[in-house]
Amino acid sequence: MAMKGGYFKETDVSVTSVSSPYPPETLSEETLCLTDGLRSDLGPLFRRLSTTIYYYLTPNRPQCYFHRTRSRIIHSLHLGRGRYVLISPDGYVETYVVGRNLEMGERLQWVIEGGV
Structure with missing residues (x-):
């Protein structure tokens, strides 16, 4: 596992690729290192x-x-x-506790939209 604050490991990668909605840029060496090179076959115009x-x-x-x-x-x-x-990009700050005490509002699962 590579370290990035904590430990990071990409465990599954879809064989299907789609056009990237992002401006074309090559993947950084850091990204390739974190993903064990699993994305190296894709150019900057495609994503998994x-x-x-x-x-x-x-x-x-x-x-x-x-x-x-x-x-x-x-x-x-x-x-x-x-x-x-x-x-958020507009400066709005949201904070919450992740944990198992659902009665106290803690979250077991959460979604982060792109751009945050």
């Missing part, structure tokens, strides 16, 4: 229909770095508890 990752935070690596997502992402909590912070 879907991918699945496993992202693991530990007491030694307890947080992720702020980053902007380009595509919609669905997150599922497996274990633990934490605070999630979203900052």
Whole structure:
């Protein structure tokens, strides 16, 4: 697993590709490293229909770095508890707790739209 704040591993990549809605740019060496080169056969004009990752935070690596997502992402909590912070391009800040206490409003699953 590569480290990016926590530990990151791409575990599934669709064999189907689609036209990319994003401006053409080559994939960075960091992206290719994190994905074990699984996307290296695609040029900047195409994207995989879907991918699945496993992202693991530990007491030694307890947080992720702020980053902007380009595509919609669905997150599922497996274990633990934490605070999630979203900052929209317009400056709106949303924060919530992810965890198993649903009665207290914690979330087991959440969706982040692209651009956040």
